[in-house]
Amino acid sequence: MPQHDTFKAWTWHEPGEPRSLTLEDHEMRPAEAGEVIVDTRAIGLNPVDWKFIAMESRLWQPGQIPGVDAAGVVIDAGPGVDHLAPGDRIAVHTSLAGPGTFATRLRLPARAVMRLPDGIDFITAAAFPCPVLTAWQAIEKLPVTTGAHLLVSGGSGSVGRIIVQLAKARGFHVIAMSSPERHELLYALGADEAISSPHQLTAPLFAVIDTVNGEHARQLSQHLGANGHVVCVQDRLDGPVAPPFERALSQHEVALGALHMTGTDQDWQALVNAGETLLNQVAEGALSLSDVAVDEFDALPTRLSELKHGPRQAGKLVIRVDG
Template sequence: MSTDHTSLPETFEAWTWTGPGEPEALKRERRSLEAPGDQEVIVATRAIGLNPVDWKFIAMDSALWQPGQIPGVDAAGEVLACGAGVTHVAPGDRIAVHTTLAGPGSFATHLRLPARAVIPLPETIDWATAAAFPCPALTAWQAIEKLPVKPGKRLMITGASGSVGRWLVQLAAERGFRVIAMASTKRHEALRALGAQEVLETPEALSAPVFAVIDTVNGEHARRMTDHLGANGHIVCVQDRLEAAAAPAFGRALSQHEVALGALHQAGSDADWAELRQAGRTLLARVADGELTLPTPEIDDFAHLPQRLSELKHARVRPLKTVITL
């Protein structure tokens, strides 16, 4: 599907990266808006979801970025125009997107995106909820999909009170796992309400080895958690990865998994993308129906984006999710 692009605005505003540093160093600029290429869409941004990967990349000296890069991976908005070959969305559609770290990102009033990454929204999903959805929800879905479904098996989720962790608790519980959520005591009641059958502060409280651990903390933490796996167990790393085998050969025979949404941007097939979009649509429909729960995000204005991202990085505030609206 291609469309007439003459009605597109000539320019847009974006927060841009000038070099490794703090979020406050982002520069607000006006850019020319190009027409979409083949398999691309132009989206008018209505909300932007902030994620830890945003401030992590802003601080890095990455070969993926040059000065002028627009950061950000999550957004929601309205499709304005479609390039040739786009078939699953049309101008006027409401969408959510998790876009590539390597290309122009979501910190902008208008987005030029690969259409394959765009997920249509249910009518009843508001912009803020849609923008808060992609990174945590799709990461959790990818993580749980790494595991064979074995109802009754014990699955421990670390960092369970975070955005990804809360999704994982719900998805694991509905698959029939016995969910063990690890988080601070003040979060235990909320995690039980989401489906956790056991809650604990430290793994030392475990009564027996577990079938699997999904770790949302970091690589070193994940390595320590492998001590609590039984025979033929699984470790799934959401943050970082294990660089070496978690156990000696021919011992417990542990399986190691890493999760990265960016893998699809690098090497995903059309079938891979169709599967991810369908998972997103299904999850969003279940949110709309009240079957799955998202925390209510804190909302601020586009002008305050660098400040809010800095607050998240330095833990000056701890909302489960912050969304920037336009």
């Protein structure tokens, strides 16, 4: 890579709407130790992107490049990086602290990068990291208990539908909750039951994985039996959900960003290994992702604004970047 390469990036300067991002030139230095430089081919949009654009954060200063999910081609590998090389096709979920993925070139920690199998295109790969790795972290919180009743709220969302499939593969009795018009999809994904209200539950649950918010998770925890588990994917619980010693419930939270702040190399190796295994399952047709809507790089702020203000979408938004 040239010593002084430039690239385009959608850039943040102060809290505001996604449409306030400005397209600017940035300089890219060669990869340093433990890093790779990637030529971006596709960018996945997530709700956390517009949430951080709107807020004051000690992590961001003017000139920040937002974005956490992307796919592309390695063009430079720094010292100490021996598992990746120029030409490798990759996907990544990177740190909110940045530099982020809303750019035509990416500077990435090599330990967070997942290699793509031949059967995965860049659009699919960019839609993969946040929802699938989040789902994997959620299901990893639970001890595998064959036949145990597991409720997945928001089962038809981009994270929920992955949890349904992973839970079924691990032998749980999967109860997926969503609006009635999505029940046929949930059965196709492997759910044993599809419901639209917790009032339809007929037996105590072993576990709840909630993808809505902390208060929703608290309400659903009322349906847990003794030694049950509640896992929060969005938000977190602000205290115990049951009186002491009454049901002895275990409470869990999920946050991909925690690994960027406190994860060890071993933690990252486990996540990347799981991600690459799941990418192969997508390539083989054994794991189904959400439908994807695609637009061009120039439309990124507009599409992110629609993700923030428009009706909740069942699919995933991906931005194509010309290679």
